[in-house]
Amino acid sequence: MRQLIAAAEWREGERQRGDHARPPVPDWLLERTHLPVVHAGDCWIVRKSNRCVPVSRDQPLDALRQQVPACSHCRPDTELGYLD
Template identity: 60%
Template sequence: MNEPARSKLDLLHFARRVVIQQATAAVAQIDTWIAQEEERLAHRREVEAMRPPPADWLLERGLNKTNLVAVHVGGCWTVRKSSRCIGVSQQQALDALRQQVPACTHCRPDTELGILD
């Protein structure tokens, strides 16, 4: 029927318990997010470790994929992830330059290989 009046001290203790409960839940949520992010980063590192190293030299094929249009250094920024480029050995890059396949004007593989026009 009539509930006894709660004192201000009782209300403050109640408020403290609520805040602790909410803070504990928030910390648990953040810990979950941290664990998920650590797992995602670990997986990314594993994938990167399994990826083969990039080729030192690239030959860029034309749109019909048969003619060669340029020789590139492996890290050339103009190539990006083009499906028209294939990784080749240093000797193959040299041979292509000697067979008049143009050198990329940005990465200058002819200079890197010691062949100058």
């Protein structure tokens, strides 16, 4: 029984260390494919994708002004307050 408890405590410690080591979620993402798309940092469509790069707040606004579409799922244009 003690071994089971020790193993569970070890797993929990590993999970917590992983949580602390994980980089923070970026606020904004820009999809870098042949058809770029602006995403909010927590968009579930691209959560574990390597197609996106984190960007500052000004970059998605500039992209939207240049007619780069906003993701229809996370709606970063609404969150940024961008209106056509």
